[in-house]
Amino acid sequence: MTDGHALPRRGPALTIAQVAERTGLSPDTLRYYERAGLIERVGRTAGNQRRYAAADLAWLEFLLRLRETGMSISDMQHYARLRAIGAATIPDRLAMLREHQAGLNERIRSLRRNAAALDDKIKHYETLLGQQPETEQP
Amino acid sequence: MTDGHALPRRGPALTIAQVAERTGLSPDTLRYYERAGLIERVGRTAGNQRRYAAADLAWLEFLLRLRETGMSISDMQHYARLRAIGAATIPDRLAMLREHQAGLNERIRSLRRNAAALDDKIKHYETLLGQQPETEQP
DNA sequence: GCTTGATCTGGAGCGCGCTCCAAGTCCTAT
DNA sequence: ATAGGACTTGGAGCGCGCTCCAGATCAAGC
The missing domain is CATH 1.20.5 (Single alpha-helices involved in coiled-coils or other helix-helix interfaces)
Structure with missing residues (x-):
């Protein structure tokens, strides 16, 4: 099959550990958010490891703002679905x-x-x- | 054995349902708080049903303030233990x-x-x- | 007295938001 | 080329704060 998801178009391309450090979320939580559909599938290396682009960071920071102000995961899922449309x-x-x-x-x-x-x-x-x-x- | 806990000294003596309505907590939650040691054992009827006095209400309202401002149950337990001393x-x-x-x-x-x-x-x-x-x- | 609804207890179960695990693969440095 | 740490997945487990349940007892009105 085709590879489906390209590497980050351009820019930093942070590893999951680096994003964890910057956001305060754990790598497990970042993967959980992705599974839960809060984050659209992030870019990958040839070997299937995540590489986060600047836009992913910005979206994560927005999600964190929603979370910190008490929005539930399911509401954030709803928002993320709308955004994906x-x-x-x-x-x-x-x-x-x-x-x-x-x-x-x-x-x-x-x-x-x-x-x-x-x-x-x-x-x-x-x-x-x-x-x-x-x-x-x- | 002696009955150990007297009826409310004087005053309203509300049933658990009445306290639930006034506080917004469910009867189950009120019993849970008592089991958890957040509330000292409340007065009982001869038949072992709870009757809440005004002081119990006031303490509950204080607990609710702590809860609404994000204090954990275990911290409230700690506070309640200190108060009991x-x-x-x-x-x-x-x-x-x-x-x-x-x-x-x-x-x-x-x-x-x-x-x-x-x-x-x-x-x-x-x-x-x-x-x-x-x-x-x- | 009898009925009916409220309350009792101890314990199991639940939804949320992660968090941890095992077993395997990848990446980087030497 | 190889070692060793970082990363992958699916799924199980967890802590919190309740919430529900069964089976029994109590309280109040008729």
């Missing part, structure tokens, strides 16, 4: 991002409320102990 | 809360950075589509 799905992707962003903003507000309440509790304990907040007495 | 552990609890708060604040900052980056991406897609943000054309 092409520019025609930009409205759908935009809708997903807007919805995610709205949830994220609500999440941040909620965390801030909770942080404020924890601060009250902390201050309460501090006065109980008659202690200076954050400062040690000389 | 008594006022002597207030400094330790204060230290835990301060550390948690610090992580939480860092978390919020990170989310805000990511939200800003997502906003840029959203705006990029919007200009690609030549679309009004958030507004439908009449």
